[in-house]
Amino acid sequence: MWGYKRFFRRTTLETSDYIKDDCLSMHCTVGVVRTRVEGPKQYSIPVPPSDMGQSLTDLLESEVGCDIVFQVGDETFKAHKLILAARSPVFRAQFYGLIGNPNMEKAVLEDVEPFIFKAMLLFIYSDKLPTVQEVTGSSSVCASTIMVQHLLAAADRFGLDRLKQLCEAKLCEEVNADTVATTLPLTEQHRCPQLKTICLKFAAANLGVVMQSEGFRFLEESCPSLLCELLETVASADENSGPLLTRKRSGSSIFGLDLAAEGAAAESVNPNIRRMRRRLL
Template sequence: MTTTTSNLNNSSSKSINETVNGSHNFTVRGYSLAKGMGPGKYICSDIFTVGGYDWAVYFYPDGKNVEDSSVYVSVFIALASEGTDVRALFELTLLDQSGKGKHKVHSHFDRALEGGPYTLKYRGSMWGYKRFFRRATLETSDYLRDDCLSMHCTVGVVRNRVEGPKLYNIPIPPPDIGQGLKDLFDSQLGCDIAFQVGDENFKAHKLILAARSPVFRAMFFGLVGDTSMDKVALEDIEPSIFKDMLLFIYTDELPDLQEYSCSTSTCSSAVTLHHLLAASDRFGLDRLKQLCEAKLCEEVTVETVATTLSLADQHRCSHLKAICLKFAAAHLGEVMQSEGFKYLEESCQSLLSELLETVASVDDKGGQTVASKRSGSSIIGIAVAAEGSAAVDSGIPNGRRTRRRL
């Protein structure tokens, strides 16, 4: 007796219906000059392409039909290329130019259509509204400003595709260019430039440095650069900071700040970020500068805020500066006892003025800012905020006066 076993070949597929969307802004300038063209006469937008088809917006200032010529304006979206049974969704928006955002929107994207998407059967087929807007209302509305109308049109062309089972499954590893360049840096293979930083020497590749830093690009390949240069001595930067900066250039990653522990008085990771931010500004590494700024925003403390504030002001880090001012204003009594604040008093009078303004702003909004008086302090006028106290003027070193409550 012979037994036959048949193998069943199972398969599957799925049909995916989706829209390919695209938008076009159409502006009509000199609306008053377009009036009087007559019904059925239109102003046409430029051709735009969505989903492989050409489209255009048609604006009829005197209406599309004779019966509507004195009452309504008409707006349509037309198929401007050859096509048969093109199925699409549409949206027409008349933009409110007052800034209030009260746009007039006709859309099929945010609601189910009873009959499905519209079908345009040939070139010149249109979708839109004969009675899009009453002309008298339009001409007295915020949609018409400076004799100008603005419309936003969106077209979503329906596409269908069948997706079958994949015949392969090859795992794709994550990008590793950073690791490859780091290995090149570590091995010093092909290095053509050496940097003398303090007592340490670092080798690197001119092309990689030039690709990442406009300063290095100018140094090696600019009009006054020297392509034959093979050694550079750098001052005013610590060797460890320069190495971290080089590693960022090769890997696009910040150093591991967890390697830097916090002492009792100063957080070493914050100090490292301070130096890295200054170095990134010096060598035009904008991404590194922004990464340092973002990290420092998370590490503002009573001990570091004054130094960070000075650094942010010096290197034009507006977000970091704003956060430091708010933090210092909220913890002013403690901040005034820090070593960094002494530097602000001696060298950054303009920042003290901005700090006073921030304190005043916090106080005016109902915050409670407590500051301890210090002998010799240039902002000794800041004191404990007390309810019901009289308002007086407190002098500021640069001649400006800010109203404070003492």
């Protein structure tokens, strides 16, 4: 028994010495583990633009699932009541209001041109202002302005506020001496104060040319209050036409025009402007 213990102790010591000697000759590699989290790198996944408007427009053109037919003049248009109700409070009341008829299959619309209703439908489904090329096939600026003027009235009638604002912006871009006098009554009738101010300033700056347009005659006959506002704008420009104020206004006048200088030029074109101013004052 004692011999076994001595043998076990000697064997253990020899093994321990061997392990110690071997560890002294061992080469160790030390690795460092980072615990700090680095910020995200600039990776990106391209996302295509929304095609919902195009998908709904395709649905309108294919007439799949249409449940309402509009009779507009001599033309008919098919549409979806739910989509119309989601976009227009007027259509929502007509189809799903307290006195609405959700089972209505046909509706007759008056006081709106077929091509204007088509343009309005395209906006309702696509949420974009259609071009006159898309609606009528024409590409003239005059046809575009006429379409947008009528579309502004339709947007106000059916509660399409975004379409109304898009029409205002487009009419502002296309304002000229031939159309400003016909746009002005629309701004008054459909409550477009920003566009009205722009039209008044433009007309005042180009009064001599505007007075010779056909639209100005209509303005004189049907909207005398607007005519007074126009003359007041001209008179206001005259009052502020001093040399210092003229230099200050030249950078801020609409379309880069100096209203006072333009008003003086207009008098040389048409002497009736001076008489109109005197009557106003």
